[in-house]
Amino acid sequence: MSVSVQTEDFDIGAEMAALTHGRTDIGAVVSFTGLVRDMGGGRPITAMELEHYPGMTERALSAIVAEAEARWPLQGVRVIHRFGPLAPGAQIVLVLTASPHRQAAFEAAEFIMDYLKTRAPFWKKETGADGGAWVDAREEDDAAEARWAR
Amino acid sequence: MQVLYFAWVRERIGIPREEVETSAKTVMDLIEELRAREERYAAAFADLRALKVAVDQDVTDFDADITGAREIAFFPPMTGG
Numbered sequence: 001m002s003v004s005v006q007t008e009d010f011d012i013g014a015e016m017a018a019l020t021h022g023r024t025d026i027g028a029v030v031s032f033t034g035l036v037r038d039m040g041g042g043r044p045i046t047a048m049e050l051e052h053y054p055g056m057t058e059r060a061l062s063a064i065v066a067e068a069e070a071r072w073p074l075q076g077v078r079v080i081h082r083f084g085p086l087a088p089g090a091q092i093v094l095v096l097t098a099s100p101h102r103q104a105a106f107e108a109a110e111f112i113m114d115y116l117k118t119r120a121p122f123w124k125k126e127t128g129a130d131g132g133a134w135v136d137a138r139e140e141d142d143a144a145e146a147r148w149a150r
Numbered sequence: 151m152q153v154l155y156f157a158w159v160r161e162r163i164g165i166p167r168e169e170v171e172t173s174a175k176t177v178m179d180l181i182e183e184l185r186a187r188e189e190r191y192a193a194a195f196a197d198l199r200a201l202k203v204a205v206d207q208d209v210t211d212f213d214a215d216i217t218g219a220r221e222i223a224f225f226p227p228m229t230g231g
Contacts, residue, residue, distance in 0.1 A: 053154070053156060056207035056223070116230060120230050121223075134226065137229055
């Protein structure tokens with residue numbers, strides 16, 4: 001498991017190569033990348049600022065990955081989440097999951113993203129022509145997390 | 151203890167963190183103390199349904215015991231990803 005919280009951009013290909021380097025037992029790698037959209041709350045967005053809670057963020061992400069590893073037979077997990085100022089089109093978050101078979105890799109990646117949305121302490125502020133506005137949490141995200149309850 | 155504020159809570163109160171001397175037993179007691187300080191605190195803590203709290207970096211409830219806690223953080227629901 002490897003978790004990074006950083007301002008720098010990331011290279012998906014390089015991260016995937018690092019995850020599978022020297023291994024021939026991995027059958028599936030699923031990759032999710034979140035990007036900054038140019039629309040938010042029905043208005044054009046010119047910039048986004050991502051704030052986080054240093055210390056708790058890394059702890060929360062590690063706990064989410066540990067939970068995924070307890071539920072699925074994962075051979076490797078990589079999570080990168082950026083913070084600071086980000087322009088539309090920029091990469092925000094990367095989740096890679098590796099497993100012998102695709103179903104576990106798909107499900108684990110989705111699980112990690114659903115939990116990350118509601119449990120990792122990040123907050124987005126979107127800037128448009130009329131100023132900045134904090135993004136409201138979405139009920140759909142709570143519902144997405146709830147479907148993994150057991 | 152250190153009290154931390156994030157996102158619009160930080161903006162409304164005007165500072166990211168502060169040392170607070172308190173004998174509050176629960177998160178709610180601490181909120182009442184802060185609310186009584188100044189209007190900006192009362193404004194930030196006006197609607198608790200819009201707020202979450204973490205005690206020593208674990209999200210918990212407003213009735214949680216904070217005796218001996220080092221770090222209390224207040225923030226809106228998370229919006230990462």
